[in-house]
Every structure is written in structure tokens, then in C-alpha cells.
Amino acid sequence: MARILLVDDEPSILSVLSALLKAEGYEVVPALGGDKAKGVLASEEFDLMISDIRMSPVNGMELLKIAHDDRPTMSVIMLTAYGSVETAIEALKLGAFDYVTKPFKVDELLITVQRALEYNKALSENADLKAQLGTKYHLENIVAESAVMQNVCDMIKRVAPTDTTILIYGESGTGKELVAKAIHTQSRRKEKKFLAVNCAALPEPLLESEMFGHTKGAFTGATVNKEGLFEAASGGTIFLDEIGAMPMSIQGKLLRVLQEKEVRRVGSNENIAIDARVLAATNTRLEQLMQEGKFREDLYYRLSVIPIEIKPLRERIEDILPLVYHVLRKESPPGTTPPTLDTEVCAILESYTWPGNVRELENAIKHAITFAKDNKITKDVLPPKIAATPAKSASTSPLSDLDASKCKSLKAFIRAKEKEYLQQVLSHTGGDKEEAAKALKISLATLYRKLPEAQE
Ligand SMILES: Nc1ncnc2c1ncn2[C@@H]1O[C@H](COP(=O)(O)OP(=O)(O)OP(=O)(O)O)[C@@H](O)[C@H]1O
Ligand SMILES: [Mg+2]
Structure with a gap:
């Protein structure tokens, strides 16, 4: 049975979450506040820690650092208040498995917990395997002799089990699509589709209907209802290639889709729930496009939660x-x-x-x-x-x-x-x-x- 350390300085959240996780069959140790948790962490072993970020005097980031240094086999999920995504990103950089925004949806939290524990198990199995073979971690089909490419492979492995949006940057021909496919095949979505759309290859109206679908009669030539790639990739991954070339009007629509997890086909008023993980790639720096007013800042932040950069050869x-x-x-x-x-x-x-x-x-x-x-x-x-x-x-x-x-x-x-x-x-x-x-x-x-x- 997996052991979970649960940390929050709000007693009500602690008891609700604790009951919820126990009902799922986990062994839960609740700790009211960061300093209590620090003490427990020093003497006991856990598979997972779920911690609030904002606490005093010991906050979640400090706990994360302790976990990172002293408990490398324990996964960490951070709970963050809505709107403090930047701290959450900082947490991911420090090695947190994922973050869940409060107020959380129960399903979302439980799935994240499940994935964190699976990831944790895979990591320890991988560590055993590594010890047996004495080899460095190696991802199939990706040649990674240099330290920078090995880092990319490590990142792929770390981000694959999450549903986080990833922005892959690299010059033309550096392997962006290869990396995106590796993230897909290493994820729980691997049995489902990986669908790519090249945002530079299609004119604006076509790109919109390709991504979001359209209804019959929505425009001249739309003779039948058609589902878009977001719907078709449900359960799987959608790869938005050359996202820097996406027209501004579609950027706004994409942002809404990412926030609401729903699409609306062109010509329709109905929202359709979607479950496609989004990976994006670009060979132009989006920061530069943003400065030139060609890329929306809000979309940039939404997409670049975790950036992966592939260096030129x-x-x-x-x-x-x-x-x-x-x-x-x-x-x-x-x-x-x-x-x-x-x-x-x-x-x-x-x-x-x-x-x-x-x-x-x-x-x-x-x-x-x-x-x-x-x-x-x-x-x-x-x-x-x-x-x-x-x-x-x-x-x-x-x-x-x-x-x-x-x-x-x-x-x-x-x-x-x-x-x-x-x-x-x-x-x-x-x-x-x-x-x-x-x-x-x-x-x-x-x-x-x-x-x-x-x-x-
Ligand atoms: N590290 C690597 N190991 C093995 N093959 C690689 C590696 N990097 C790239 N390749 C191969 O190089 C080719 C180009 O890679 P890919 O299409 O992923 O690049 P890209 O960055 O998407 O290029 P573009 O910007 O032109 O779309 C592919 O055949 C891919 O399999
Ligand atoms: Mg490509």
C-alpha cells in the first residue's frame, strides 16, 4: 500500500483530503503545517508527499527542497492557489512531479496521485535496472551522447507521465518531432493517437477547421460535419508544430480551448469536451514574436509551462x-x-x-x-x-x-x-x-x- 504524507496548514483541507485518499486505499499521514511535516519527513519513509505551497514558517518549497535532497525516491505533488502558476512552475523545476490548482477537482487530483505513484514505481524499477546494467538512461531511437541531449532525454522521461503542456524549441531539423513522439510514447496516452498539425502549412480558415472541426454549411465547401484534430486526438496527444506561425485570431481560440478543455467546431454553438495533451514546437523564439506583437503573451505562458530546448548539432x-x-x-x-x-x-x-x-x-x-x-x-x-x-x-x-x-x-x-x-x-x-x-x-x-x- 502506498504511503502518502499530506501537508496543509488548513485543518479542513487536511481532513477532507485525508478521507478522500484513505477511501482510495492509500495509507495517509496528515501533517498540519510545514514544520510538523519537516519532523515527520526526517524520520519516516513515504512514496508520495502532497503539500500546500503557501504555509508558514516552513513553506511547501522548503519541504520540496528537503524531499529533493533527502528523499529522492519520493514523488511530490504541490497544491497551489489559483493564479500562482509561477510558483508552481518553480516547483516543477525543483523536481516536483506535478501541481494541482486549488480548488481542485477530485478526479483530477486522484489521477495525478495515481500517476505520481506509477512514475515513482517506474523510477525505482529503472534504478534497479540501471544498477544491474550499469548503464545511463537511454531513450529508444534518440541518440544522446552529449550531456545536453541526455538532459533532454531526462526531461522527456520526467514530463511524459504528466499532462503538462510542453513547448519544444529547436532549430530546423534538430529533432523536435522526435522528442514530441517520445513524450507521447512514454506517456499513458501511448495507445491512443499522436496527431500533428503544422501551423505554418495551412491558411487561417483551414487551420482553424483542421484543429477545431466544423459543422455542415459553416463555410462554402463545408458539406459535412467534420471533427477537428483536438477531438480526434482525444485520449492521446496533439502536436502543434511551428506554433509561432499560428495566426493571432486562432491563438485566442486555442487559449480558450486550453483553459476550458472544450472545443467549439466552426459554425457551432455547442462545446465539446476534449482530452488531448498538447505539445507544441517552434523554431522561432516565441519571446521575440511576443515582443513584435505576433504572439499572445497569455498563450505563451500557458504553453511554455515546461520548455524543452534542443541545441543545434x-x-x-x-x-x-x-x-x-x-x-x-x-x-x-x-x-x-x-x-x-x-x-x-x-x-x-x-x-x-x-x-x-x-x-x-x-x-x-x-x-x-x-x-x-x-x-x-x-x-x-x-x-x-x-x-x-x-x-x-x-x-x-x-x-x-x-x-x-x-x-x-x-x-x-x-x-x-x-x-x-x-x-x-x-x-x-x-x-x-x-x-x-x-x-x-x-x-x-x-x-x-x-x-x-x-x-x-
Ligand atoms: N537525437 C536524435 N537521434 C536520432 N535521430 C534523430 C535525432 N534528432 C533528430 N533525429 C532525426 O532527424 C530527423 C529530423 O528530426 P525531426 O523531424 O524530429 O526534426 P524537427 O526539429 O521537427 O525538424 P523541422 O524543424 O524541420 O520540422 C528525423 O528523421 C529524426 O528521426
Ligand atoms: Mg518538425
Whole structure:
């Protein structure tokens, strides 16, 4: 039975909530006020803490910090007064699982509690698994060698179980849609639809009817009633791509939909309840659009509850070669050996600035595979623009960079080189891990530990 620590300085809320949670079969320990809770937290273990934020002398944020530092396996849900969303966001940044606004709807609270506990369970199972394999957390299909991409993966994992709106920012081709899909597939909505709409691709009236639906006769050409994507994605996720391009009039309507959780089809007076999680992406900074008067401030705050930023590839060079090997493996027919890269090619690929990011890298490698001779990718089969890039020698030799502050630690360098070699061997064996392990004279478990992505 899950144990819940319940903290509020209002006795009435404490007793109502306590009764409600007990009726659901949870073991509840109520604490009247933050200082009481602090004492209980120091001596007892809980699966979940539900805490009010505004209390004195010890407030919910302080409890959250204690929980974060001393009780890493306990989830925390914060209760906030309507209108203090900024504090709630601060709480999410400090590691709270989610927040519920007071006055709360019972169903909403119970679902959040259930999800927090499921998340908690998944985390401890994952910790066991990690301990067994000794590997870093790795999300399927997302190559994340760099610390910044590993952060993105951690964020995906943390936000997936919640229903919070996420705003994904990244230059073109950095993997925004991939991240959005990963959030969907890691969420409880994974069996339901993931529907994407590109806000830049449709003219205003079409975009509106695409998103919200329309009734027969609403406009010329509307010959039948049609449901919009918000309705169609019910139970699942709707991905609003290039949201920066959304016309102002539709932004207002979207804001209402997000607040009311209801849509009104174009031409109708009837509200239809919807349950679609909203993920949005943009390659233009919305802050800038807001300043130019092209994006509503209220919508911006509503959407960007949790922002995820994907850095351009040139700022995460460690990801380049792993992505190249990933594409080589993906593009090689099963049973064949993926082509190999020579050192010069590796250096060029790491030196090029990749303005089109991962999408450009994928295209470049597909191009190179087509022209590769003897199953080898050499400089002359790279797209000419890329082949013309002078290779920075620093990427192949740490000694050429004599700036000591920029040197990698020896351990980090050896690890990176080891990884590169493992990936090459794996690429030689056509992705056959057992064969690769045999060739390397290491066990399969060691291969997995050293190269978590091999487990895909
Ligand atoms: N970290 C990654 N690991 C593996 N594949 C990736 C990664 N990042 C991006 N990709 C691949 O690169 C391609 C482009 O990604 P995606 O379409 O998600 O980018 P995007 O940011 O939505 O691009 P755009 O701005 O052009 O819409 C896809 O084929 C995707 O699978
Ligand atoms: Mg995209």
C-alpha cells in the first residue's frame, strides 16, 4: 500500500483530503503545517508527499527542497492557489512531479496521485535496472551522447507521465518531432493517437477547421460535419508544430480551448469536451514574436509551462559520430555490414557546422551510402559542400589543442575513443552485438554497459 504524507496548514483541507485518499486505499499521514511535516519527513519513509505551497514558517518549497535532497525516491505533488502558476512552475523545476490548482477537482487530483505513484514505481524499477546494467538512461531511437541531449532525454522521461503542456524549441531539423513522439510514447496516452498539425502549412480558415472541426454549411465547401484534430486526438496527444506561425485570431481560440478543455467546431454553438495533451514546437523564439506583437503573451505562458530546448548539432559535437553510426545502421539492409568511415571523414563530419542539423546529417549519410565504394565512406563520396569543410585536427588529437582549460580529462578522452571504436566494430558486424562482443573479446553485458545504445 502506498504511503502518502499530506501537508496543509488548513485543518479542513487536511481532513477532507485525508478521507478522500484513505477511501482510495492509500495509507495517509496528515501533517498540519510545514514544520510538523519537516519532523515527520526526517524520520519516516513515504512514496508520495502532497503539500500546500503557501504555509508558514516552513513553506511547501522548503519541504520540496528537503524531499529533493533527502528523499529522492519520493514523488511530490504541490497544491497551489489559483493564479500562482509561477510558483508552481518553480516547483516543477525543483523536481516536483506535478501541481494541482486549488480548488481542485477530485478526479483530477486522484489521477495525478495515481500517476505520481506509477512514475515513482517506474523510477525505482529503472534504478534497479540501471544498477544491474550499469548503464545511463537511454531513450529508444534518440541518440544522446552529449550531456545536453541526455538532459533532454531526462526531461522527456520526467514530463511524459504528466499532462503538462510542453513547448519544444529547436532549430530546423534538430529533432523536435522526435522528442514530441517520445513524450507521447512514454506517456499513458501511448495507445491512443499522436496527431500533428503544422501551423505554418495551412491558411487561417483551414487551420482553424483542421484543429477545431466544423459543422455542415459553416463555410462554402463545408458539406459535412467534420471533427477537428483536438477531438480526434482525444485520449492521446496533439502536436502543434511551428506554433509561432499560428495566426493571432486562432491563438485566442486555442487559449480558450486550453483553459476550458472544450472545443467549439466552426459554425457551432455547442462545446465539446476534449482530452488531448498538447505539445507544441517552434523554431522561432516565441519571446521575440511576443515582443513584435505576433504572439499572445497569455498563450505563451500557458504553453511554455515546461520548455524543452534542443541545441543545434554544432553545439553538441559528441552527438555527431554516434548519429552517423545510427543512420548507417538504420540505412543498411538487415544482414549486411554497414559501410565504415575513415578518420579523415570522421574529422570532417565533426568540423562541419550542420546548419540543417540532424536532418541534414541523415541526408548527407544517405548520399554517401549511395556512392560508397568497397563499403567505405571516403571524403569524395560526401556531399561536396560537406567534403569542402576543413577538418579541425583538434577533434582527432587532443594534443593539438594546447589550451589546457579546453582539454578533456584523460578518462573522458579514453571513454570517447573507446566508444568510437565499439561503434565501428558494431558497424562492421552489421549491428550483430554478439559477434561484436566476440571480436572485442568482452562479454555482451560489458558491451551494453560501455555502449548503452547497442541495446536498441
Ligand atoms: N537525437 C536524435 N537521434 C536520432 N535521430 C534523430 C535525432 N534528432 C533528430 N533525429 C532525426 O532527424 C530527423 C529530423 O528530426 P525531426 O523531424 O524530429 O526534426 P524537427 O526539429 O521537427 O525538424 P523541422 O524543424 O524541420 O520540422 C528525423 O528523421 C529524426 O528521426
Ligand atoms: Mg518538425
